[in-house]
Amino acid sequence: MIVLVLQIAAIAGVTLFLLHWRDGVVRRNRQSWESLLVRLRTDWSARELSEHFLWQEGINATADDAWRRMEGPKGLWVIFKNAGVMLEMADYAAKNSDSVDRLLLETLRSDAMQIRVCVLTALGQYAFSQAGEGVRVNAFRAAQMYSGMAARMTHLLQENAALILPDFVAVM
Amino acid sequence: MHHDSISVTLWIGGMGLEAVLFALLTWRRVYRELPIFYSCIAFEFGLDLAAWFLTRQLSPTVYLRQFIFQLTSDAVFQLAVCAELGRKLLRYNRCAPPRRIAVIAVIGIACALIWCLAHWSVPAQSSIIMVLYVRLRQGFGILQVGVLLAIVGLSQILKLRWPERGLQIATGLGINFIVALAVTVLETHQFPDSVSHRLDQLVIFSVVVSLAYWVLCFAQKTEKRQNISHKFENSCY
Numbered sequence: 001m002i003v004l005v006l007q008i009a010a011i012a013g014v015t016l017f018l019l020h021w022r023d024g025v026v027r028r029n030r031q032s033w034e035s036l037l038v039r040l041r042t043d044w045s046a047r048e049l050s051e052h053f054l055w056q057e058g059i060n061a062t063a064d065d066a067w068r069r070m071e072g073p074k075g076l077w078v079i080f081k082n083a084g085v086m087l088e089m090a091d092y093a094a095k096n097s098d099s100v101d102r103l104l105l106e107t108l109r110s111d112a113m114q115i116r117v118c119v120l121t122a123l124g125q126y127a128f129s130q131a132g133e134g135v136r137v138n139a140f141r142a143a144q145m146y147s148g149m150a151a152r153m154t155h156l157l158q159e160n161a162a163l164i165l166p167d168f169v170a171v172m
Numbered sequence: 173m174h175h176d177s178i179s180v181t182l183w184i185g186g187m188g189l190e191a192v193l194f195a196l197l198t199w200r201r202v203y204r205e206l207p208i209f210y211s212c213i214a215f216e217f218g219l220d221l222a223a224w225f226l227t228r229q230l231s232p233t234v235y236l237r238q239f240i241f242q243l244t245s246d247a248v249f250q251l252a253v254c255a256e257l258g259r260k261l262l263r264y265n266r267c268a269p270p271r272r273i274a275v276i277a278v279i280g281i282a283c284a285l286i287w288c289l290a291h292w293s294v295p296a297q298s299s300i301i302m303v304l305y306v307r308l309r310q311g312f313g314i315l316q317v318g319v320l321l322a323i324v325g326l327s328q329i330l331k332l333r334w335p336e337r338g339l340q341i342a343t344g345l346g347i348n349f350i351v352a353l354a355v356t357v358l359e360t361h362q363f364p365d366s367v368s369h370r371l372d373q374l375v376i377f378s379v380v381v382s383l384a385y386w387v388l389c390f391a392q393k394t395e396k397r398q399n400i401s402h403k404f405e406n407s408c409y
Binding site: 004007008011015016020021022025026028084087088091094095105109112113114126 | 265313317321328329330333334336339342343346349350353354357358361
């Protein structure tokens with residue numbers, strides 16, 4: 001009897017996972033450019049780390065300096081959320097334009113993945129050791145990748161949808 | 173073979189829906205975009221039609237052989253449709269295919285998990301053909317759900333977008349696969365014949381539901397792409 005209950009629970013779990021996934025995909029397919037822009041977090045901007053943010057890759061700060069300017073975990077969390085939204089923006093552009101460079105899209109996908117992993121690692125370390133050396137190094141790496149991703153995203157919009165670029169620049 | 177009125181209704185309903193779906197797919201020229209899915213529906217319709225005329229004249233043993241052939245061909249075709257979905261997903265997102273070893277590993281892990289949970293057994297004193305039938309049903313049940321979970325899992329990890337038609341096909345297949353697996357798992361507990369019969373009807377009902385869902389989906393046009401530059405040009409002026 002226990003086996004039967006476990007089996008039913010397992011199948012119910014798989015079914016719920018598939019329903020949850022489908023719901024997420026439907027919601028994601030229906031979102032508009034405006035709804036994506038609204039989802040970008042504006043409570044911290046990476047302009048604090050680089051004068052040429054969005055136009056050039058790289059940041060003008062040391063690891064310690066970057067940690068201070070990104071206001072610790074607050075900046076990290078904004079980076080984490082915005083990396084995901086930027087990836088969805090790139091997908092939106094790819095869905096609605098034929099000319100999006102496949103390699104650029106792949107790079108953005110990889111950027112988003114690496115940034116999110118790096119931020120989660122840094123936040124995990126921060127939870128245990130506050131702002132130790134490892135946290136600062138991971139935060140610096142995440143910020144550097146984020147500036148690269150933002151520059152590539154700007155380039156993608158410039159090439160494929162120049163008219164919507166000002167909105168993106170204004171929000172970021 | 174004896175069939176009760178529910179089975180006959182489900183069978184006729186299923187064949188009718190297959191015919192309508194096939195006509196819709198041809199009208200929408202889906203064979204260009206999804207040739208394997210199109211062939212799968214055509215093949216299943218032909219096979220059901222042949223089975224409808226043959227089963228009345230066949231002995232139970234021959235009927236079971238014919239049923240094993242149908243089970244195997246359906247499952248192989250549905251797995252091929254899953255592969256087609258995976259390929260289409262990668263093309264749609266313009267991304268490079270993941271390494272073959274990663275795909276095999278993910279499918280393997282998914283199947284292993286389901287295998288552990290399934291606790292399989294074959295009814296005692298069964299004929300070889302019956303054992304083969306039960307094993308094939310269990311094996312395909314696991315493989316189908318495992319492959320679907322692997323595709324969904326990889327698309328989640330890589331944050332891939334799903335094309336509308338692809339998502340509709342995956343939803344229909346998901347309904348089929350989950351119900352078939354649930355029934356296969358339940359049947360290993362050896363319920364009385366009447367309950368087993370109702371469970372079998374539940375599997376056919378799930379097929380009818382997914383066919384009806386596909387008919388509804390393919391009767392509608394897909395959402396058109398927006399040209400993002402023009403869209404914003406309009407809102408600027």
